[in-house]
Amino acid sequence: MARIIVVTSGKGGVGKTTTSAAIAMGLAKKGHKTAVIDFDVGLRNLDLIMGCERRVVYDFVNVINGEATLNQALIKDKHCDKLFILPASQTRDKDALTQEGVGKVLDDLSKDFKYIVCDSPAGIEKGAHLAMYFADDAFVVTNPEVSSVRDSDRMLGLLSSKSRRAEQNEEPIKEYLLLSRYAPDRVKLGDMLSVDDVQDILSLHLLGVIPESKSVLTASNSGVPVILDEKSDAGQAYADIVSRYLGEERPHRFIDEKKGLFGKLFGGK
């Protein structure tokens, strides 16, 4: 049986697809057979972030409609042979995804895969609903910013009421906070909500903080998940997150301001 993870946020532009690509790659690199699915029907982008946009032949909707088999639609990642991508359809038909169809695809994938990462679209429409409906774990990607925090809280409400686990009175979805685009220097100046502030408001288990980083744009420019940039702060943050998720102890990093040379010489500690 696979573990199904939804990467969700409510708000757009907070880093869901970046996160989905990074953690799927991280899990696969740890030796777990992983599939990552783009639920953003009509606005496919995971393929671009994963660098496989020119290898898309069939998509998620083709599989649901029986026009292609799962094996035909799954794209094997070029960096890791344990990672497979199921791209979203570019159709404009809003009803292309059905609960029954999605459930069937996830069931089939579960037989063969250890982890299934569902990259949710923004909003609370059908795609976002179906991305989280079957989930076992939810990675709530939040920016330290008022609208993102509010939308995350709204998603938490939906996760605990509109999911399969909620409807069938099973153990609830495990929810984790991933705080992204974090800028410790701005937090220190009082211009940005801190990790503690966001946790006080959302009361979620913190899986990790991803610092605002130039490496995220560089990675998406080249179509390589940022976790493969092992020297970058964001890459390391995602590697920590994957390890913590798998139960390894990793102290939190990137929460405090990096000290420059001056700070190191004169800052004492």
Added chain:
Amino acid sequence: MMSLLDYFKITKTSSASLAKERLQILVAHERSSRSQPSYLPQLQQELLDVIRKYVNVGQDAISVNFEQDENQETLELNIVLPDYHAKNS
């Protein structure tokens, strides 16, 4: 007496603490309305219709509050009658 140093101290609250305060109020409010039963708005409307048979009250004359703690659920109804009610009837 204010020292010279105090004069230069930044006394305005940071925008982050303002953000936190606003979010805490908003999130608490949204969470409580999320846990409310879905029939509340209709209940409020029907009660209003009944009251209006006897007293001419405005749309906002009735407030329905639902609260939930570990032991019990409380439905609180608050109806404000207009002052001139006695004279008009």
